[in-house]
Each structure stands twice: as C-alpha cells, then as structure tokens.
Amino acid sequence: MSLVRNILQKKGYATITIESYSTVYNALEMMMTKNVGALLVMDADTFIGIFTERDYARKVILEGKASKKTLIKEIMNDHPVTVNPTTTIKECMNLMTDKVIRYLPVLDDSNKVVGIISMSDIVKHLMEEQKFIIDSLQNYISNQQ
Template sequence: MTKTSASSRRRAAVPAEEEIRFWMRAPAVTVNLAAPVSEALALMREHNVRRLPVVIDTGELRGIITQGDIRGADLLRVAGMDPFEIADALRRIKVYEVMTEDPITVTPETSLREAAMLMIDNKIGGLPVVDEHNMVVGIITESDLFEALVHVLERRDMEEEG
C-alpha cells in the first residue's frame, strides 16, 4: 500500500462545512508509542473508539493502532489461555510493536469527499487529522462521514420542501 496524504494532493475549494475540521473529533484520544497495548485497549474502551493515533512525547504522529491490531487477545481467550496470562502479555507488548506506521493522514482543510475516497481506496475506517507539523489535531472516522452525509441529505430535503 502506498502512503497517500490528502495534503499532498491539489485541493479544490469546498464549502467550510464540507471540510474535515467541521466534522472531525477533536481533540483526538491518542496513545504514546511506548505505552503497553493494555493501555491502548483501556483508552479505546474508556472513550468508546476503535482506533487511536499513536504519538511520540511531542504529540507528533507516528502510527495508528486499531482494535483489529490487538484482537489477538480475544483469540487467546477463546483458545483457553489464562486471562491473567493474556493481561500480562498485553502489558509487556508495546504499542509500537503492533501499530501501523506512517498512517494515511488528512488535514483540517481536506474535503469530506477526499477523506471518504481515501478510506474507500485503502479499506480503512479512520484517518488521523494532522497540522503542518504532523501534530495530531483530531481524527475523522466512517461514523463522522455518515453523520455528515445525513446532515447534507437533510439539508437537501429541507431545501426541496422549502
């Protein structure tokens, strides 16, 4: 898979409400790349999210970790492995060992359409939103894009009725 970034493409002007900044979740819940996987899992559960941008101490993006990256723990439980052994393993394995490095990113100015196309083309469910210094400023997910779609359709329906 080649790394593609919305910031590396030429953008057409779009209405502000069709930019990522209007729909992204900010601030994004992030995890440090040296944190144990157990911490990432706890953050995902606490904030009801399926992916976390992975950052270094300065807040600069280094990767992304998803529930799928750590789903192996559920398989170990089904296979009969002791839950205490699983918990211990999740404390010993570091985020950087299982994360996806250099994830595809977008900027706050990226259009919703471009973000959706990046997700479709790369079969991913979310994109970290970064500034010009690669600092994480938010995250945009499939759910956010569906919310935007509903908003656009409702607005269109109101205009047609009105």
Template sequence: MNSPVSDLLAKKSVSLLTVNPDTSVLEAVEIMNRVKVGCVMVMQDKALAGIFTERDVLRRVVAQGVDASRVAVSEVMSSQLVTIEPSTEVGHAMDIVNENKVRHLPVLEDGRLIGLISAGDLNRHLTETFRKEAGTLMSYLSGSGLEV
C-alpha cells in the same frame, strides 16, 4: 460534501486520545473501551508515530496469540498512515477512506497532529447534509403549489 474536514473537527466532542509507543496493548485497549472509541493515536514525543486500532487488536494481537499485557502498542500498531489536512474536503476524505480501506484519518497541519476523522464522522456529516437538502427541497416544492 464541499465542507472542509476542519468543520467536522470543530463539532467533535471526544478529545484526541494518545498513548506513548511503550504503552501496553492491554492498557491501550482499556482506554479505548473506557472512552468507547475504536483507536488511539501513538505519539513519540510530539510526533505521530502510528495508530492503534481495534483492527490491530484482532489481526496482530488476538489472531497471533500475543499477551496484551506484555506487548507495547509500538510492536502491533499501524505505522504506514494515510493522513489528511484540515482543508481536505469531506467528499475527498470519503474517497480516501474507501480507496485505502481505513476507518480513521489523522488530520495533520504543518506536520502536527490536530485531530482525527473517522468514517462515522464522515457518514454523520453526509447524513446531516442530505437531510437539510431534502428539507429545503420539500419546503420549496410545498411553497410552489406542487403536491409532494
């Protein structure tokens, strides 16, 4: 739980997916489906402008009857972002996800986007950590002569 999210970023296999603000919603969704991810980062030049997620598709495209081929992601993306730094501890990142009801946390270093941590990434990390700790405790108890 005390690990920084930079440790999680180092283990990720999927590279950061980005689109331009003028990318159509349809094109962004096709990218997300092809790579099997839940969002793409929207970059204006080299600056983070927003995030376009599956939730945006449901709430701002499908529910509004918007033509996905004619609307740019900039019109329906989330632009009020909750971000973290690479030094943010995993436990704190989980608190941020829960408090803000978000699934994705862009990771910024000196204002520059360097990665993305998802709720799934955080859950996988915690599961690994708890399994290791349980294994260590079981080994300790087995070695001490206590019956487990």
C-alpha cells in the same frame, strides 16, 4: 464541497492518544473507557502512528501474543494515511475505501495532530447534509404553492 474542517468543527478537535511504549492492554482499557476504536500514538508531541481494534485483532490475538506484554510500538501502524483540514469529504471516502481503513488522523500544515475522523463521522456528516438539503427543498416547494 464539505471539508474535514467541517466535521471537526462540529465534532470537536479532541484526540485520545497513547504513548508507543504503553502496553496493548492499557490501550484496550483506554479505548473501552473512551468508547473509541482507535488511538493516536504520540511520543512527546510527535505523532508517530495509529493503533486500532483491527491492529489488536490481527497482530495480537491471531499471532498469539499477550496484550499485557506487547507494546503499542510493536503493532501500531507507523505509516498511516493522514489528511488535513482542507481535504474534501469525497477524498476521505475514496481514501478509506481504497485503503480499507476506518480512521484518518488529521494533521495541519506543520504535521501537528489537529483531530481524527472516522467513517462514522463521515456518514453522520453526509446524512446531516442530505437532511438539510431535503428540508430546504421541502421548504422551497411549500413556499412556492
């Protein structure tokens, strides 16, 4: 069974973070520059939440707030669903489906951030896994003839 650790080993453990007292505008600039849809919110070395494009759309734009004046801490999700490196991919898919979320921060046993995975990461991993199985079966069949 595939684990979150398998995705992180291939993808990398790097995370893009922002402080809670930064403005939403600064976060959006960072997201555009880094081509990501979510930022982990950190104060010092402590993980305190996640900010996503969805948060911006629903909590800034639709509420008529100004992104240059609104702070991340005002709109971030401060109780995000998290997983650890030994969480199975199936569990992640169930969490994402049940909670209607696209990103899962990955924390180790001491609650330190070790990465983040997205729905896209999971889909890519599953596609690679299926391709490997298909290639292996085709190879097996070819060698039997």
